[in-house]
Amino acid sequence: MAVKHPTSQANPPWHVAVPAAAELGEHPLWDVRRQRLFWTDCAAGTVHCSDxxxxxxxxxxxxxxxIGVSLLRACGGLAIATHEHIVLLDSDGRADRAPIELPIDTAAVRFNDGSCDPAGRLLVGTTGGEADGLGELFSVDADGRVRRLLGDLTEANGIGWSPDGRSMYFVDSGRPVMYVFDYDAASGRLGERKEFARIDPALGYLDGLTVDEAGNVWVAIWDGGRLHRYPPDGQLCDVIDVPVSRPTCPAFxxxxxxxxxxxxxxxEVGEPCAGHVLALPGAGRGIAPHRFAG
Incomplete structure (x- = not known):
């Protein structure tokens, strides 16, 4: 069997799309309705919108x-995982529903990354920081019903779905493995957890991810200064240099x-692009992000 070797793209034409200088920029989302880019500065507790x-x-x-993550809603507003619960905002930025409470101990864990599935559920994870095993992954239905999907995690992070919605990719940044689950979008149930891809810990940590229209999984490598691309077979095919040591999450x-x-x-000192939102044109074609139906 032929062995695939990843293509390395050194010094690709990244440019600064949003000069943000954020302490911890996270989870960009392209709003196809408004043609705007949403992103979050988690450490500052702010949600941003950029034209x-x-x-x-x-x-x-x-x-x-x-805050953990901000996601788009079907109504045009935002769902934001704060320190304590999920706040629901309408398109004018006003709360239009009571916050959704999740069964977490906010003294021990905090919300981290999340995403919305093809049926409009909101999935959000938690982390206990350096405390291994405290993190969990939850699913929230449109009516606010909460289910626990996974436990014994270190840092629930990137989540994405294959274009047909039948596979869910998931990163626990405390482990050097990206997992894939069979996914039933009708019920929101996870199937068996399988290893999708593995990284040498010396190269950095798997972080946020996105999936393109061809089913390729793109994942940021924290402390590695790279973006990895994996086709559906899980064999690394592209390594794209990013001009910062800590990229966090890609999106199309x-x-x-x-x-x-x-x-x-x-x-580190001497990284002029660190904290900014960067852009790389012509790398592929993505899928519009799913929206929370609640």
Whole structure:
């Protein structure tokens, strides 16, 4: 059997899309309705919206606490995992429903990354920081019903689905493995957990991910300064250098969903792009993000 060797793209034409200098930029989302890029500065507790010419803070955590993730809603608003619960905002930025409470111990864990499945459920994970095994993954239905999907995690992170919605990819950043599950979008049930891809821990940590229209999984490598691309067979096929040591999460956007945007975190001194949202045009074509139906 032939062995596949990944293509290395050194010094690709990244440019600064949003000069943010965020402490911890995370989870970019392209809103195809408004043609805007949403992203989160988790450490600052702020949610941003950019037309790629002007960046606006559209929501700030009332207590200034860090937040986990912000996701698009079907109604046009946002679902934001704060320190304590999930806040639901309408398209004008006003709360239009009571917050959704999840059964977590906020003194021990915090919300981390999340995503929405093809049926409009919201999946969000938690992390206990350095404490291994405290993290969990939850699913939230449109009516607010909460189910626990996974436990014994270190840092629930990137989540994405294959184009047909039948496979779910998941990263626990405390482990050097990306998993894939059979996924039933009708019920939201997970099938057997299988290893999809593995990384040498010396190269960094698996972080946020996105899936393109061809089914390739793109994952940021924290402390590795790279973006990896895996086709559906899980064999690494592309290693794309990113000009920061701590890229956090990629997403496809732009009018044709043909540009990769990637959020980043502040890193070592001497990284002028650290904390900015970067863009790489022409890398592929993505899928519009699913929206929370609640």
């Amino acid at each position: 790629l010419g002007h960046d606006t803070v559209v929501w700030t955590a009332p207590d200034g606490a860090p 956007g732009g009018g044709d969903l043909g540009t990769v945007y990637i959020t980043t975190a502040r890193g």
